[in-house]
Amino acid sequence: MFRNVDDDSGDGGVTDRTATRIEMKARASLKTSGGDRYMRLEEAYDERWRLSIDGTDAGPPILIDGYSTGWLIDGDSHTMVAEFGPQRAVKGSFVVSAVAVVGVTGLALAPRGKRDRRRRAHAHAEGPPS
Numbered sequence: 001m002f003r004n005v006d007d008d009s010g011d012g013g014v015t016d017r018t019a020t021r022i023e024m025k026a027r028a029s030l031k032t033s034g035g036d037r038y039m040r041l042e043e044a045y046d047e048r049w050r051l052s053i054d055g056t057d058a059g060p061p062i063l064i065d066g067y068s069t070g071w072l073i074d075g076d077s078h079t080m081v082a083e084f085g086p087q088r089a090v091k092g093s094f095v096v097s098a099v100a101v102v103g104v105t106g107l108a109l110a111p112r113g114k115r116d117r118r119r120r121a122h123a124h125a126e127g128p129p130s
Contacts, residue, residue: 019091022082028075040070041082051082 012026022041041049041061049069051058058080064070073080 020084024080024082026073026078026080028077035075036072037075038064038070039073039080040064040068043069043084045069046084048086049082049084051080053078053080 012024014022014024016023026039039051043049045061045063045068047060049061051061051071053073058071058073061069061071
């Protein structure tokens with residue numbers, strides 16, 4: 001979610017949100033009379049967040065209120081999309097890990113093959129150890 005640091009009147013809001021993407025709309029700010037304002041994501045500051053305003057890159061984020069990711073934007077109405085790219089890599093690593101767990105489990109539970117059967121047959125033919 002986001003809100004303006006200087007204006008909590010609800011002049012915009014989140015229209016769609018996933019783990020890696022936040023879509024927002026901001027209305028023109030009456031308080032700033034078309035001047036600049038701060039937009040805060042209310043997500044921990046991380047320089048890897050990216051924001052596009054009406055399809056144009058807004059540049060790197062700034063630290064707002066000592067913890068939050070944000071940008072200085074103008075007071076006009078906008079459609080904005082914030083994206084956190086590293087989350088895609090995290091999701092990809094989850095998929096790779098799940099496939100690896102299934103593979104290792106399959107190997108552990110699979111029959112061992114002819115070599116193992118011959119060993120067991122040979123041990124059985126010799127009888128129990130004395």
